[in-house]
Amino acid sequence: MTHPPYLYPDYRSTVLRAPARELVMPKLGPDSVELAAPVFGHQELGRLDDDLTRRHAGEPLGERIIVTGRVLDSSRRPVRGALVEVWQANAAGRYAHLGDQHPAPLDPNFTGAGRCLTDDDGRYRFVTIKPGAYPWRNHPNAWRPAHIHFSVFGTAFTQRLVTQMYFPGDPLFAYDPIYQSIPDERDRERLVSRFDMETTRPEWALGYQWDIVLGDTPMEV
């Protein structure tokens, strides 16, 4: 089982939100709408949508990074034209969201949302800043490891994936029930990006590589 279960009590919010009944597993006919996916076009995106550091008058604080990788299907073929959306906390670990009460500063030069379409090689690329870790109230002294949220569309609606990308060597992995909800350690590690000197731009930004492999569905048990 690659994906986490619905119910993982260490992550408290699952307790009242996890479906309790077994999923119904229908055989989908070949013309089922779930076997196709919405199409998105370049004309629908803004020119700077993939650069989270250039949305405001000034530069955001923090460590500038490039995050790139490929969206692949389970046969490792590139998924072209896939819509990839990201959102994240700022360098201090604060989201530009009214519900975030963490007493860390907002950055007037950073909102932390972006999107792009993959190219013919299935590649996405964002310029952003490295997000900070932040506390949450799941349990005493709970902290989320630094992460970037990703939302990806494949070629079938059943492949729709929302996940989180982490950074290598984070000491918080062992304490984070969201990360630990993935049963197999090797699967967890698929969410950890790789520092990459080739992607790193001299005198400008560190580079991280992270590939996303879409399954047939994250809903299967």
Place this chain on the structure above:
Amino acid sequence: MITPSQTVGPFFGYALPYAGGPEVVPAWRPDAIGVRGRVLDGAGDPVPDALVEIWQADGNGEVPRRPGALARAGHGFSGFGRCGTDAGGGFWFSTVKPGAIGGGAPYIAVLVFARGLLKPVATRLYFPEDEAAHDGDPVLAEVPAERRATLVAEREDERAYRFDVRLQGDRETVFLGF
């Protein structure tokens, strides 16, 4: 090899919902229908931080292959809609009723993401006026008869439907794995 799912978390509200997301077609179109509902948890309380996505065929039962869901042009049909829930767990869409595909009954595919959902739940919205076609629908046929009602919207008026998603509890919505 597959990338595991993680929760959408509570803070997607400034990133994923977008202007026009719920308006698959403008509400003024004569063939527009309204769909509204609430996402509820196992205690029956509203889920104010859920994201609901719909994906559907057009009025003729054709699966759309056109862009235009992110930047609505007011014409054409992309088939995709997205709405974040409000403080009361409510969501809404303006769309058209899909035509039937193949031998089944007309339906809209629905995905729900939320804080506390480590992976999305998938379901389908069927229409109450198509009851005669429900028995022959290959997906509904696999749903135990006593739970089928959770997949059928209620009709509120000529062009408006209500569809609640219950994540857990006595009337838990039937969720599909593919």
